[in-house]
Amino acid sequence: xxxxxxxxxxxxxxxxxxxxxxxxxxxxxxxxxxxxxxxxxxxxxxxxxxxxxxxxxxxxxxxxxxxxxxxxxxxxxxxxx
Numbered sequence: 001x002x003x004x005x006x007x008x009x010x011x012x013x014x015x016x017x018x019x020x021x022x023x024x025x026x027x028x029x030x031x032x033x034x035x036x037x038x039x040x041x042x043x044x045x046x047x048x049x050x051x052x053x054x055x056x057x058x059x060x061x062x063x064x065x066x067x068x069x070x071x072x073x074x075x076x077x078x079x080x081x
Contacts, residue, residue, distance in 0.1 A: 003046065004053040004065065009039035011062050012055070045069070 004012065016038075017030040045053045051069035055062050 001054050001056050001066075004042045004055045006039045006042050006046075008055055008062060009042055010035045012042075012065055013038040015062070015065075041067070 013033050013035045016026065016028070016033045020026040020028050020030045020033060042053050045051045045067075051067070054066045056064040056066075
């Protein structure tokens with residue numbers, strides 16, 4: 001595992017677009033998952049204290065990702081949503 005880099009954005013976005021193309025696997029639609037949005041999210045989380053975007057590599061290629069962002073609201077604020 002390593003921190004995601006902005007240079008990873010195109011590969012990560014393409015992988016999520018492929019997953020989103022199957023109905024029911026992601027809430028997002030493929031067209032919403034742009035390289036630019038991924039690059040922005042990776043850059044925003046680089047060094048942030050409220051989340052991380054990680055990439056797992058196997059044989060030099062991205063094989064999995066994890067994105068964790070701390071919710072700014074206490075659990076009770078979202079319990080009725």
